[in-house]
Amino acid sequence: MMTIASAASAFPKHYYSQDVLLAAFKSVWAPILENPRILDRLHTAVGVDGRHLSMPLNEYYDLASFGKANNVWIETAKEIGEHAISCALTRAGLTTDDLGAIFFVSVTGIASPSIDARLINRMRLPANIRRVPIFGLGCVAGAAGISIASDYVRAYPDKVAVLLAVELCSLTLQRHDLSIANLISSGLFGDGACAVIVAGAERQLAGPRIVATRSMFYPDTEDVMGWDISEKGFNIVLSPSVPDVIRENLGRDVDALLAENGLTRKDIESWVLHTGGPKILEATQDALSLPAGALDTSWDCLRRMGNLSSASVLVVLEEFLMKRRPAAGTWGLLAAMGPGFCSELVLLRW
Secondary structure, eight states: OEEEEEEEEEOOSEEEEHHHHHHHHHHHHTTTOSSTHHHHHHHHHTTOOEEEESSOGGGGGGOOSHHHHHHHHHHHHHHHHHHHHHHHHHHHTOOGGGEEEEEEEESSOOOSSOHHHHHHHHHTOOTTOEEEEEESOGGGHHHHHHHHHHHHHHHSTTOEEEEEEEEEGGGGOOTTOOOHHHHHHHHHBOEEEEEEEEEOGGGOOOSOEEEEEEEEEOTTOTTSEEEEEETTEEEEEEOTTHHHHHHHHHHHHHHHHHHHTTOOGGGEEEEEEOOOOHHHHHHHHHHHTOOTTTTHHHHHHHHHHOBOGGGHHHHHHHHHHHTSOOOTTOEEEEEEEETTTEEEEEEEEO
8 A cells, every 4th residue: 555654844944924924015016006905804814824935025026027036936946845855755764765756746937957857966866766747736736746656656566756846936926916816815825845755565664545546627617726827927817716616526526535435524534635725725614514623734734834835735744744643544535626627635544
Protein backbone atom coordinates (compact mmCIF):
# COMPACT_ATOMS: atom_id res chain seq x y z
CA MET A 1 0.00 0.00 0.00
CA MET A 2 1.23 3.51 -0.84
CA THR A 3 2.15 5.63 2.17
CA ILE A 4 2.38 9.34 2.91
CA ALA A 5 5.64 9.32 4.83
CA SER A 6 5.80 13.03 5.68
CA ALA A 7 4.81 16.58 4.79
CA ALA A 8 6.66 19.84 5.38
CA SER A 9 5.77 23.44 4.63
CA ALA A 10 8.07 26.40 3.98
CA PHE A 11 7.35 30.11 3.72
CA PRO A 12 9.05 33.34 2.70
CA LYS A 13 10.42 35.22 5.71
CA HIS A 14 8.18 38.27 5.24
CA TYR A 15 4.97 38.00 7.26
CA TYR A 16 2.39 40.76 7.68
CA SER A 17 -0.79 41.01 9.69
CA GLN A 18 -4.04 41.53 7.83
CA ASP A 19 -4.31 45.04 9.28
CA VAL A 20 -0.95 46.04 7.79
CA LEU A 21 -1.83 44.57 4.42
CA LEU A 22 -5.22 46.23 4.41
CA ALA A 23 -3.64 49.61 5.09
CA ALA A 24 -1.31 49.09 2.12
CA PHE A 25 -4.18 48.21 -0.20
CA LYS A 26 -6.15 51.20 1.00
CA SER A 27 -3.28 53.51 0.12
CA VAL A 28 -3.48 52.29 -3.48
CA TRP A 29 -7.19 51.65 -4.01
CA ALA A 30 -9.18 53.86 -1.65
CA PRO A 31 -8.69 57.00 -3.80
CA ILE A 32 -10.08 55.29 -6.91
CA LEU A 33 -12.76 52.98 -5.49
CA GLU A 34 -16.35 54.14 -5.64
CA ASN A 35 -16.90 52.61 -2.18
CA PRO A 36 -13.56 52.37 -0.34
CA ARG A 37 -15.21 50.74 2.69
CA ILE A 38 -15.67 47.57 0.66
CA LEU A 39 -12.00 46.76 1.32
CA ASP A 40 -12.61 46.63 5.08
CA ARG A 41 -15.62 44.39 4.60
CA LEU A 42 -13.94 41.98 2.19
CA HIS A 43 -10.67 41.70 4.13
CA THR A 44 -12.56 41.02 7.35
CA ALA A 45 -14.86 38.45 5.74
CA VAL A 46 -12.05 36.19 4.53
CA GLY A 47 -11.12 35.24 8.11
CA VAL A 48 -7.36 35.64 7.68
CA ASP A 49 -5.08 37.04 10.42
CA GLY A 50 -1.95 37.45 8.29
CA ARG A 51 0.03 36.16 5.33
CA HIS A 52 3.55 35.51 4.12
CA LEU A 53 4.84 37.53 1.16
CA SER A 54 7.71 36.80 -1.20
CA MET A 55 9.16 40.29 -0.80
CA PRO A 56 9.09 43.12 1.73
CA LEU A 57 5.79 44.93 1.35
CA ASN A 58 7.26 48.19 0.07
CA GLU A 59 9.05 46.44 -2.82
CA TYR A 60 5.78 45.38 -4.47
CA TYR A 61 5.30 48.93 -5.75
CA ASP A 62 8.31 48.39 -8.05
CA LEU A 63 6.90 45.29 -9.77
CA ALA A 64 6.00 47.10 -12.97
CA SER A 65 5.80 44.06 -15.27
CA PHE A 66 4.86 40.40 -15.37
CA GLY A 67 8.48 39.56 -16.18
CA LYS A 68 9.79 41.17 -13.01
CA ALA A 69 7.18 39.44 -10.87
CA ASN A 70 7.90 36.09 -12.52
CA ASN A 71 11.64 36.43 -11.87
CA VAL A 72 10.86 36.87 -8.16
CA TRP A 73 8.61 33.82 -8.38
CA ILE A 74 11.46 31.70 -9.77
CA GLU A 75 13.97 32.74 -7.11
CA THR A 76 11.54 32.41 -4.21
CA ALA A 77 10.18 29.09 -5.47
CA LYS A 78 13.69 27.62 -5.55
CA GLU A 79 14.47 28.85 -2.04
CA ILE A 80 11.36 27.71 -0.20
CA GLY A 81 10.96 24.64 -2.43
CA GLU A 82 14.37 23.38 -1.39
CA HIS A 83 13.59 24.01 2.27
CA ALA A 84 10.25 22.17 2.07
CA ILE A 85 11.75 19.11 0.34
CA SER A 86 14.72 18.93 2.70
CA CYS A 87 12.49 19.09 5.76
CA ALA A 88 10.06 16.50 4.39
CA LEU A 89 12.93 14.09 3.66
CA THR A 90 14.36 14.56 7.16
CA ARG A 91 10.98 13.89 8.76
CA ALA A 92 10.66 10.68 6.75
CA GLY A 93 14.19 9.56 7.64
CA LEU A 94 15.28 9.73 4.00
CA THR A 95 17.89 11.53 1.88
CA THR A 96 17.82 12.98 -1.62
CA ASP A 97 19.34 9.72 -2.90
CA ASP A 98 16.08 7.94 -2.02
CA LEU A 99 13.99 9.97 -4.47
CA GLY A 100 12.82 8.30 -7.66
CA ALA A 101 10.46 11.03 -8.87
CA ILE A 102 9.59 14.67 -8.29
CA PHE A 103 6.18 16.12 -9.11
CA PHE A 104 6.00 19.92 -9.12
CA VAL A 105 2.72 21.88 -9.10
CA SER A 106 2.09 25.60 -9.26
CA VAL A 107 -0.25 28.06 -10.91
CA THR A 108 1.33 31.38 -9.91
CA GLY A 109 4.40 31.49 -12.16
CA ILE A 110 6.12 29.82 -15.09
CA ALA A 111 9.66 28.71 -15.86
CA SER A 112 11.55 26.64 -18.41
CA PRO A 113 13.58 24.80 -17.28
CA SER A 114 10.88 24.27 -14.68
CA ILE A 115 11.42 24.63 -10.94
CA ASP A 116 11.87 20.90 -10.44
CA ALA A 117 14.78 20.90 -12.90
CA ARG A 118 16.39 23.85 -11.14
CA LEU A 119 16.01 22.04 -7.81
CA ILE A 120 17.71 18.96 -9.21
CA ASN A 121 20.77 21.13 -9.82
CA ARG A 122 20.43 23.14 -6.62
CA MET A 123 19.94 20.11 -4.35
CA ARG A 124 21.98 17.58 -6.36
CA LEU A 125 19.02 15.25 -6.70
CA PRO A 126 19.60 11.96 -8.56
CA ALA A 127 20.31 12.56 -12.25
CA ASN A 128 17.91 9.75 -13.24
CA ILE A 129 14.99 11.11 -11.21
CA ARG A 130 11.63 11.18 -12.98
CA ARG A 131 10.29 14.74 -13.06
CA VAL A 132 6.78 15.92 -13.86
CA PRO A 133 6.04 19.67 -13.74
CA ILE A 134 2.30 20.43 -13.71
CA PHE A 135 0.77 23.85 -14.37
CA GLY A 136 -2.85 25.00 -14.38
CA LEU A 137 -4.61 22.83 -11.81
CA GLY A 138 -4.71 25.62 -9.24
CA CYS A 139 -6.16 24.87 -5.81
CA VAL A 140 -6.90 21.25 -6.68
CA ALA A 141 -3.27 20.44 -7.57
CA GLY A 142 -2.17 19.48 -4.05
CA ALA A 143 -4.67 16.63 -3.88
CA ALA A 144 -4.19 15.75 -7.55
CA GLY A 145 -0.43 15.65 -7.03
CA ILE A 146 -0.77 13.13 -4.21
CA SER A 147 -2.98 11.00 -6.44
CA ILE A 148 -0.49 11.14 -9.32
CA ALA A 149 2.46 10.42 -7.03
CA SER A 150 0.59 7.45 -5.58
CA ASP A 151 0.08 6.09 -9.11
CA TYR A 152 3.85 6.27 -9.63
CA VAL A 153 4.75 4.36 -6.47
CA ARG A 154 1.96 1.86 -7.12
CA ALA A 155 3.69 1.05 -10.41
CA TYR A 156 7.13 1.14 -8.76
CA PRO A 157 6.57 -0.08 -5.17
CA ASP A 158 10.25 0.15 -4.30
CA LYS A 159 10.36 3.88 -5.12
CA VAL A 160 9.83 7.14 -3.24
CA ALA A 161 8.34 10.28 -4.81
CA VAL A 162 8.18 13.85 -3.63
CA LEU A 163 5.34 16.21 -4.46
CA LEU A 164 6.21 19.90 -4.22
CA ALA A 165 3.61 22.65 -4.38
CA VAL A 166 4.79 26.27 -4.51
CA GLU A 167 2.30 29.11 -4.76
CA LEU A 168 3.36 32.76 -4.56
CA CYS A 169 -0.04 34.36 -4.96
CA SER A 170 1.08 37.86 -3.97
CA LEU A 171 3.10 38.09 -7.20
CA THR A 172 -0.04 37.71 -9.33
CA LEU A 173 -1.98 40.62 -7.83
CA GLN A 174 -3.22 43.14 -10.42
CA ARG A 175 -2.95 46.68 -9.03
CA HIS A 176 -5.31 48.20 -11.63
CA ASP A 177 -8.01 45.52 -11.44
CA LEU A 178 -10.88 46.81 -9.29
CA SER A 179 -13.09 43.75 -9.78
CA ILE A 180 -14.62 42.14 -6.69
CA ALA A 181 -12.70 38.94 -7.50
CA ASN A 182 -9.36 40.77 -7.38
CA LEU A 183 -10.28 42.69 -4.23
CA ILE A 184 -11.25 39.43 -2.50
CA SER A 185 -8.02 37.77 -3.68
CA SER A 186 -5.99 40.65 -2.25
CA GLY A 187 -7.29 39.73 1.19
CA LEU A 188 -7.36 35.95 0.90
CA PHE A 189 -4.30 34.50 -0.84
CA GLY A 190 -0.80 34.14 0.58
CA ASP A 191 2.60 32.71 -0.35
CA GLY A 192 4.05 29.35 0.67
CA ALA A 193 5.15 25.86 -0.27
CA CYS A 194 4.66 22.32 0.95
CA ALA A 195 6.38 19.04 0.08
CA VAL A 196 4.91 15.58 0.62
CA ILE A 197 6.84 12.29 0.53
CA VAL A 198 4.89 9.38 -0.98
CA ALA A 199 6.44 5.93 -0.70
CA GLY A 200 5.75 2.58 -2.32
CA ALA A 201 4.70 -0.49 -0.35
CA GLU A 202 8.12 -2.13 -0.44
CA ARG A 203 9.70 0.81 1.38
CA GLN A 204 7.58 0.03 4.46
CA LEU A 205 7.60 3.61 5.76
CA ALA A 206 5.27 4.75 8.52
CA GLY A 207 2.39 7.08 7.77
CA PRO A 208 -1.20 7.13 6.52
CA ARG A 209 -1.88 4.74 3.68
CA ILE A 210 -3.40 5.91 0.41
CA VAL A 211 -6.25 3.47 -0.10
CA ALA A 212 -8.03 4.98 -3.11
CA THR A 213 -8.29 8.16 -5.16
CA ARG A 214 -10.96 9.74 -7.34
CA SER A 215 -10.84 12.55 -9.91
CA MET A 216 -14.04 14.30 -10.97
CA PHE A 217 -14.45 16.91 -13.71
CA TYR A 218 -17.61 19.00 -13.94
CA PRO A 219 -18.38 19.79 -17.61
CA ASP A 220 -19.03 23.34 -18.79
CA THR A 221 -17.72 25.02 -15.62
CA GLU A 222 -14.43 26.35 -16.99
CA ASP A 223 -15.51 29.96 -16.37
CA VAL A 224 -15.98 29.36 -12.64
CA MET A 225 -12.34 29.71 -11.55
CA GLY A 226 -8.92 30.25 -13.08
CA TRP A 227 -6.83 32.94 -14.77
CA ASP A 228 -7.22 35.32 -17.68
CA ILE A 229 -3.59 35.60 -18.83
CA SER A 230 -2.34 38.66 -20.69
CA GLU A 231 0.78 40.78 -21.06
CA LYS A 232 0.04 42.03 -17.53
CA GLY A 233 0.23 38.53 -16.07
CA PHE A 234 -2.43 36.56 -14.22
CA ASN A 235 -5.89 38.09 -13.75
CA ILE A 236 -8.06 36.17 -11.29
CA VAL A 237 -11.30 34.54 -12.43
CA LEU A 238 -13.45 33.76 -9.40
CA SER A 239 -17.18 33.30 -9.88
CA PRO A 240 -19.71 33.72 -7.06
CA SER A 241 -21.12 30.35 -8.19
CA VAL A 242 -18.18 28.32 -6.79
CA PRO A 243 -19.95 27.44 -3.50
CA ASP A 244 -23.04 26.34 -5.46
CA VAL A 245 -20.97 24.01 -7.65
CA ILE A 246 -19.47 22.47 -4.50
CA ARG A 247 -22.86 21.98 -2.84
CA GLU A 248 -24.26 20.38 -5.99
CA ASN A 249 -21.44 17.90 -6.62
CA LEU A 250 -19.07 17.19 -3.75
CA GLY A 251 -21.33 15.08 -1.53
CA ARG A 252 -22.29 12.78 -4.40
CA ASP A 253 -18.67 12.22 -5.44
CA VAL A 254 -17.42 11.60 -1.91
CA ASP A 255 -20.20 9.08 -1.35
CA ALA A 256 -19.28 7.28 -4.58
CA LEU A 257 -15.63 6.92 -3.57
CA LEU A 258 -16.55 5.75 -0.08
CA ALA A 259 -19.14 3.26 -1.37
CA GLU A 260 -16.52 1.71 -3.67
CA ASN A 261 -14.53 0.98 -0.53
CA GLY A 262 -17.42 -0.23 1.63
CA LEU A 263 -17.63 3.00 3.64
CA THR A 264 -19.97 5.90 4.35
CA ARG A 265 -19.33 9.43 5.58
CA LYS A 266 -19.87 8.27 9.16
CA ASP A 267 -16.72 6.14 8.86
CA ILE A 268 -14.52 9.18 8.16
CA GLU A 269 -13.00 10.64 11.33
CA SER A 270 -10.58 13.17 9.81
CA TRP A 271 -11.36 15.60 6.99
CA VAL A 272 -8.26 17.08 5.32
CA LEU A 273 -9.85 19.85 3.26
CA HIS A 274 -8.44 22.64 1.12
CA THR A 275 -8.65 26.07 2.78
CA GLY A 276 -10.38 27.79 -0.11
CA GLY A 277 -11.92 30.53 2.01
CA PRO A 278 -14.91 30.87 4.35
CA LYS A 279 -17.55 30.41 1.65
CA ILE A 280 -15.73 27.37 0.27
CA LEU A 281 -15.36 25.74 3.68
CA GLU A 282 -18.99 26.49 4.53
CA ALA A 283 -20.15 25.00 1.22
CA THR A 284 -17.99 21.93 1.83
CA GLN A 285 -19.44 21.47 5.30
CA ASP A 286 -22.96 21.77 3.89
CA ALA A 287 -22.27 19.41 0.97
CA LEU A 288 -20.95 16.71 3.29
CA SER A 289 -23.33 17.40 6.21
CA LEU A 290 -20.35 17.57 8.56
CA PRO A 291 -20.76 18.26 12.27
CA ALA A 292 -19.46 21.42 13.89
CA GLY A 293 -15.70 21.27 14.37
CA ALA A 294 -15.03 18.73 11.62
CA LEU A 295 -13.09 21.30 9.57
CA ASP A 296 -11.37 23.10 12.46
CA THR A 297 -7.89 22.27 11.14
CA SER A 298 -8.68 23.83 7.76
CA TRP A 299 -10.18 26.91 9.40
CA ASP A 300 -7.09 27.32 11.61
CA CYS A 301 -4.70 27.08 8.64
CA LEU A 302 -6.77 29.60 6.70
CA ARG A 303 -6.66 32.02 9.61
CA ARG A 304 -2.89 31.75 10.09
CA MET A 305 -1.66 31.99 6.49
CA GLY A 306 -4.55 32.51 4.08
CA ASN A 307 -5.32 30.43 1.01
CA LEU A 308 -2.12 28.99 -0.53
CA SER A 309 -3.85 27.55 -3.60
CA SER A 310 -2.38 24.08 -4.35
CA ALA A 311 -0.24 24.08 -1.19
CA SER A 312 -3.22 24.70 1.11
CA VAL A 313 -4.51 21.14 1.43
CA LEU A 314 -0.93 19.90 1.90
CA VAL A 315 -0.39 22.33 4.79
CA VAL A 316 -3.59 21.01 6.38
CA LEU A 317 -2.22 17.49 5.90
CA GLU A 318 1.02 18.53 7.59
CA GLU A 319 -0.98 19.92 10.53
CA PHE A 320 -2.70 16.55 10.96
CA LEU A 321 0.57 14.64 10.67
CA MET A 322 2.53 16.81 13.10
CA LYS A 323 0.02 18.13 15.64
CA ARG A 324 -3.39 16.47 15.30
CA ARG A 325 -2.58 12.95 14.19
CA PRO A 326 -5.70 10.76 14.13
CA ALA A 327 -5.78 7.42 15.89
CA ALA A 328 -4.15 4.53 14.06
CA GLY A 329 -6.56 2.55 11.91
CA THR A 330 -9.10 5.35 11.49
CA TRP A 331 -10.28 6.62 8.11
CA GLY A 332 -9.59 10.04 6.64
CA LEU A 333 -10.42 11.89 3.46
CA LEU A 334 -8.21 14.48 1.76
CA ALA A 335 -9.95 16.66 -0.80
CA ALA A 336 -9.51 19.81 -2.86
CA MET A 337 -11.33 21.58 -5.69
CA GLY A 338 -10.10 23.89 -8.39
CA PRO A 339 -10.20 25.19 -11.97
CA GLY A 340 -11.98 23.05 -14.46
CA PHE A 341 -14.11 23.02 -12.27
CA CYS A 342 -13.09 19.75 -10.66
CA SER A 343 -12.42 17.85 -7.45
CA GLU A 344 -9.75 15.41 -6.28
CA LEU A 345 -10.36 12.95 -3.47
CA VAL A 346 -7.86 10.78 -1.59
CA LEU A 347 -9.03 8.10 0.87
CA LEU A 348 -6.59 7.61 3.75
CA ARG A 349 -6.17 4.95 6.45
CA TRP A 350 -4.20 6.36 9.39
